[in-house]
Amino acid sequence: DLSQMYSNVTLLSGERLESVATSAVALKFCNQAKVSFPPDPEHQGFDYVWMTKSQEKLTTIYGWISFVLLVLFAAGLFGHRVTTFLLSLWKGIYEPSGFDQQKDFTDGIGVDSFAYVPQLKEPGFTFPLLACDISKINSDLIGWKPLLSDKKIESHRSYESCNLIFDVPFENDSPVDRPVFSIVRQWAPRWSNK
Numbered sequence: 001d002l003s004q005m006y007s008n009v010t011l012l013s014g015e016r017l018e019s020v021a022t023s024a025v026a027l028k029f030c031n032q033a034k035v036s037f038p039p040d041p042e043h044q045g046f047d048y049v050w051m052t053k054s055q056e057k058l059t060t061i062y063g064w065i066s067f068v069l070l071v072l073f074a075a076g077l078f079g080h081r082v083t084t085f086l087l088s089l090w091k092g093i094y095e096p097s098g099f100d101q102q103k104d105f106t107d108g109i110g111v112d113s114f115a116y117v118p119q120l121k122e123p124g125f126t127f128p129l130l131a132c133d134i135s136k137i138n139s140d141l142i143g144w145k146p147l148l149s150d151k152k153i154e155s156h157r158s159y160e161s162c163n164l165i166f167d168v169p170f171e172n173d174s175p176v177d178r179p180v181f182s183i184v185r186q187w188a189p190r191w192s193n194k
Contacts, residue, residue: 037066117142118130130163131182133184165181168181
């Protein structure tokens, strides 16, 4: 007989009972605090074995299936990256996208190609203010053209009213000697200068 008597029992509802008798049905304790991966019956505890033989067999099968699925998932998730990294140690893996269009940068100056030319966009000015010497680049690289009243002016001279380098007085009047402004250069191929 597995029945027992308990006295002065407080229930979860707060009710107190003077005595409680347990039933004669024995319950088995399942200690789930011992978790392992993959799950196997070896970790159910040494002091009390609570699984039946069929449960032990199913636990072993489910444990190894879950382990195999985890390995396959990790291989699918990281396999390509790891393979690419390992291959990159022995051979080049870069593959260019696109194709050579047989077009040089200087072919489309002012139409398709523009350069980064330091400029400030200030309210109240019709055009951006240039913050660099543009005498060593093709003026078509700037990306905009000022309004010209005199068409005989050289293209670089037409930007003087929008260029900040001429607002700072220097002893030598050469823009190269003005170190507070950016330097912009263009090295065009020889064939484009002909």
